[in-house]
Amino acid sequence: MMKKDPPSIGMRQRVWKEFSSNKAAVISAGFLALLGAVALIFFIFGVAGIGWPYDPTEPALELKLMPPDAYHWLGTDNLGRDVLTRLLYGAYVSLTIGFLAVSVSMTIGVVVGALAGYWRSWIDGVLMRTVDAIMCFPTFFLILTVVAILGPSIWNIIIVIGLVSWTGTARLVRAEFLSLRENQYVYAARALGQSHLRMMFQHILPNAMAPILVTAVLGIPDAILTEAGLSFLGFGVKPPQPTWGNIISDGKIYILDAWWLILFPGVAILITTLAFYLAGDGLRESTNIKKTGK
């Protein structure tokens, strides 16, 4: 028994090691962290609090439709507001909607998938047929209809996006549970006298966390795009509150005179969603148990 102790590398260190070797994912995650921090600072302190020279909502008509220059790096819009300020302020709205909508959909998806996969039998049947039924609706038009009825506030949008986008998660979690519940340690936990609730959420769920986390990260850009689409169609967050979608929507009639009004928010949406996808991909690679040789 002169065996040397194996180095104590936990799951987390191993995932981190794998993730940090993926340059695109690290850069993406860094960019998202920076964006999140800026959005948070803007939200908490407001423009005046940090001495920012421009206001995201106050019109300054004498400055309207100015192309990018040394003072307004990304130009001004039709009401003379600084586009960069509005973009940074809008990042807060987009990210909030992304994170919270995904939180709603993940919560529903995980609970439904866990119940269906753990209990199987008729519970599985009822829940999965419900999922099938919801998946039959064209999601975007469902959201559009509900927002048209409830009114377009930021909270309504979060809840509606969350309520219609949990079905994929539910299917994934169900599939994970179906295979994980057959593991010996689940029987062992049951033989130890664990309740069903703790077996589902304390013993099985943590083992399914990696794919769930990846789905969550990949769900955020979808929610951001949905919000941008809604805002573009005028069903999103009401002006003057800027979001990336409604900045483009407001700018679209000036497309031939003021290209900067739609180019920059478009690029912001593109880069942010791409960053989420790349970071999510990196996360999927690094949590892939087979690849890390577990």
Added chain:
Amino acid sequence: MPLLEIKNLSISFFDGKAEVKAVDDISLVIEEGETMAIVGESGSGKSVTALSLTRLIPSPPAKSLGGVILFRGHDVLKMNERELQDLRGGRIAYVFQEPSTSLNPVYTVRSQIAEAIELHRKDVADVDGEIVRLLELVGIRDPQQRMRDYPHQLSGGMQQRVMIAMALACKPDLLVADEPTTALDVTIQAQIIDLLKDLKRKLGMAILLITHNFAIIQGIAENVAVMYQGKIVEKGPAERILRNPEHPYTQALIACIPKLGHRQKRLKTIEDFGLAGNFMGPE
């Protein structure tokens, strides 16, 4: 009153239309502190019997349970979920065959044993101290360090020791060891069996040892029940059965144990003693 009394237990599975009898009208008594071994080949119903003691049989496949299982006079088959959860782990604890898959890979050894302690012994104040004591009891060296490990960092023998520590954490009256050594290599098998003997002497709990291997019950089991095709074909004191088996199936099983210094062209298998199913005689 005996610790555990099984009367006329029958277990059936329904696979589509056909009904398969896994356990057919068996009766068994385990006294406090007694070590009983159930011996039989794969599919003889011994594991199902062990799981049925706390109603752990997975359903589906749909099953029916008949007969009576009395634990200290309480009928297990009539218990509700709450009572069963107290029974499982708290009164009857299990050690399973595959130690490598019986531990949850995402939790440390510490948190898994702590969970068992918190589940059934809420009075324990110094949980970490108790974990160290348990790990020492099952012969794990450097328990302070090992309890911070994840299961994949331990060897198979260590994992099985941790499983036994978890089972002991709840101070059970009956430890059910379901093929505890089958997945381990031979030297580790001997260590685990020695550990069980040692624990039995120190703690005085009853043990139900499920195995297909007559060789390992020697010196640990006081009584043996031999199961074949869902029935108990022979039961009695271990020494008597090992020396003088009466039922032809038991005789065949014992003859299958390879012996040192015994020159044989090839090792005997159960098939050498007649076709499977022939031991029951005409029915």
